[in-house]
Amino acid sequence: MKVAFVTDSGTGKTVSELKQDGIFSVPLQVSYDNTNYQDLEELGIEEMYRLMRDGVMLSTSLPSLGKIEALFEHLKNEGYEQIFAVPICTGLSGTINAMQMCAKTVGIPFDYVDCNVTAVVQDYMIHLAKDLHEKGKSISEIKAVLESVVESTNTYLLPNDLHHLKRGGRLTPLAATLGGLLKIKPILMINKNTSGKIDVADKVRTMHKAMDKVIQRMKDEHVNKDYMITVAHADDIEEACYYMNKIKEAFPEAKHQIIKLVSVVGVHTGIGCQAIQYFKMVK
CATH class of the missing domain: 3.40.50.10170 (Rossmann fold)
Structure with a gap:
C-alpha cells in the first residue's frame, strides 16, 4: 500500500x-x-x-x-x-x-x-x-x-513572563499579578497524562530552582542514556545553555540538543521561556 x-x-x-x-x-x-x-x-x-x-x-x-x-x-x-x-x-x-x-x-x-x-x-x-x-x-x-x-515523553515549560500568559488568556489576571509580586515561577507540563493540555506541575521562586525541580523529576522517571533531551528556549540562548549544562551533568550519557522553542508554543509562553522535552528513542 x-x-x-x-x-x-x-x-x-x-x-x-x-x-x-x-x-x-x-x-x-x-x-x-x-x-x-x-x-x-x-x-x-x-x-x-x-x-x-x-x-x-x-x-x-x-x-x-x-x-x-x-x-x-x-x-x-x-x-x-x-x-x-x-x-x-x-x-x-x-x-x-x-x-x-x-x-x-x-x-x-x-x-x-x-x-x-x-x-x-x-x-x-x-x-x-x-x-x-x-x-x-x-x-x-x-x-x-x-x-x-x-x-x-514528557515536556516541561518554565515561562519567564506571567503577564504574557495573562494577556494571552492562559492565566488569570490575579494569578499573574500574585506570581509577579511573589516571584513565583510556575512549572507547566504537557504529556499523555494531561491529554496534551498544559497543566501546572509545581511552583517555585526562581527559574534556576525550577530547572533543578524538573531535573529531579526526570531522575525520578529514570531518564537514562536511551533518551533524547531537548532544551528549547524562547529567544534566550544564555539561559538555555545554563540549563543544558545542568542537564548534561545530570544525564551525561543521554543525547542532547538546544533549539528555539517552536512558534506555536513560544507565542503563548512569551520571551524567556525555557522548555525541556525528553523521550525514549526506539532502538
Whole structure:
C-alpha cells in the first residue's frame, strides 16, 4: 500500500525541509494585526520572536482547511492509498480533527497517532513512522511503536513572563499579578497524562530552582542514556545553555540538543521561556 506521511509545522520544520525526507506537511498559522501568516513559510521564527520583543501580541491557529484539502487531493491524485499523520496534539490544536474531516471530504483513508505534544517529539515520530513503513511494518505495528514513544515523553515549560500568559488568556489576571509580586515561577507540563493540555506541575521562586525541580523529576522517571533531551528556549540562548549544562551533568550519557522553542508554543509562553522535552528513542 502506498502511504503518505503527513505532519505540520509544529515539528519546527518547513514544508520543503520535510519534503526532502519524503514527508508532507501543512503550516500552522500565526496571526497579528488581523492577518494570518503561514508558520515558518511566511513568518519565520526569528521574525516571530522579534515581533514579540517589540510587544506585538500574536496568536496561533490550525492550518487552513483549504491547504489541508488541497494537499490531500494532490496525494490522492498521486496514487497514495492512505494518509498517516502525526500532527500537533489535540490538546493544543484542532489540526487532527481538521485532517480527519478533509480526508473524508477527499475520500482517502486516514489514520494518525496523537503525540500528546508537539515539537521534537512530533518530528521524531513522523520520521519513525515512515522508516518503520519502509521496513515493512503494518500501520497497526507502527502505531504500537509510536504509542510507546508517547508513553515515555514528557515536556516541561518554565515561562519567564506571567503577564504574557495573562494577556494571552492562559492565566488569570490575579494569578499573574500574585506570581509577579511573589516571584513565583510556575512549572507547566504537557504529556499523555494531561491529554496534551498544559497543566501546572509545581511552583517555585526562581527559574534556576525550577530547572533543578524538573531535573529531579526526570531522575525520578529514570531518564537514562536511551533518551533524547531537548532544551528549547524562547529567544534566550544564555539561559538555555545554563540549563543544558545542568542537564548534561545530570544525564551525561543521554543525547542532547538546544533549539528555539517552536512558534506555536513560544507565542503563548512569551520571551524567556525555557522548555525541556525528553523521550525514549526506539532502538
